[in-house]
Amino acid sequence: MTQFFTTTDGLKLAYDDRGSGHPVLCLPGLSRNMADFEPVVDQFADKARIIRLDLRGRGQSDHDPDYHNYNTIREGQDVLELLDHLGLANVTILGTSRGGLIAMGLAMGHPDRLQGVIFNDIGPVVEPAGLAHIFGYLGVVPEYRDHEDAAHKMAHAMAPDFANVPHETYLRHARALYAETESGVALRYDPLLRQSIMEQAADGALPDIWPLFDALKGFPTALIRGANSNILSAETAAEMCRRQPDMFFAEVPDRGHVPFLDEPEAVAVIDAYLEQIS
Incomplete structure (x- = not known):
């Protein structure tokens, strides 16, 4: 059942909270919403507490009257406010694409709120070809x-x-x-999300995100990559595994950006992560 909480800047954001055990907060991709994680609920709600959030401007959450607030910093703050609303000190984040970028930002700025991160087809290097494809349909x-x-x-x-x-x-x-x-x-989702992303892209090259990923050193991590991904290259995934040698990793065949998370390889990685951390 969808529930709502109100952010400090007055938006009503939608979330879903079911299951019990280790808390896993599912954060969707750029234009996506909590419905993407229905396979995770179906597979793991009897093993973990699965919390899903519609980021501002997406799904059932309010659109922001100022589209400039569609950025990972403000969205990360929304995550912290949801955790406070739920009375949770920390969680594992299962982050698809944009959700994984938010998780890395929190690893750098608020590591005490994380227990670990499961990345779904995202890493510290976002391939330009994938970004160009997203710009082609966004909004x-x-x-x-x-x-x-x-x-x-x-x-x-x-x-x-x-x-x-x-x-x-x-x-x-x-x-x-x-x-x-x-x-x-x-x-x-709010079509003005396109305007926000295009303006951010026009500001120049993406910053170096590797320090944010490196902030997860010592945290449990897992990585799922679509074998045909145009966002997360095989080389970036390999470097992530090198820097986090204990990270669970699987490549999902016949999938691009992003795997649906119902694939056996994806399910196995999430299950292995939960077995380790629970």
Whole structure:
């Protein structure tokens, strides 16, 4: 059941909290929402406390009247405020893409609030080709009639980076991304997110994120990479494993950016991490 809390700057953010045991906070990708983590709830809610957050401007959370607040620093503050709201001293973060960047920022600024991090197809180097692909669709409403139409067309558009994906998975993905309306689908995030990201990109090259990742030294970590990812290269993943030699790692075949987290390889990595930390 979706619940809400209010941030210090007055936005109402949506979250879901179920299961018991070690707390795992699931943070979604840039334009995504908590629905992406339904497979994690299905697989692990009997083993851990699975908390899912819709970041500001996404899913069921309020849109920010100032789109400049769509940045990882403010979103990291929202995470801290959610932890305070729930009375949690610290958590493991399962971060997909943007969610993993937020986790690294917290590792540097608020390491006491983390127990560890599971990265889903993200690291300290974000490949330019992947960013260009994201800029191509971010904030643009696609011409899909409904969820079924979206599922069929996404299966074609996402090939060949994604293969052997059941139709039911694409349908779940479409429902997570879009709302159905009488005139077609609608985005489930604030389209002004595009403006914020484009302005941030125009400020210059991305900063060096490796120091943020290195702040996780000594923390339990895990990494899931889509074998065909255009965001997280194999070379960056290898360097992450070198710097964190105890990190659980799996590469998911037939997946690009990002794995759906229902794949056997992804499930096995999350399970191994929880076995270690619980």
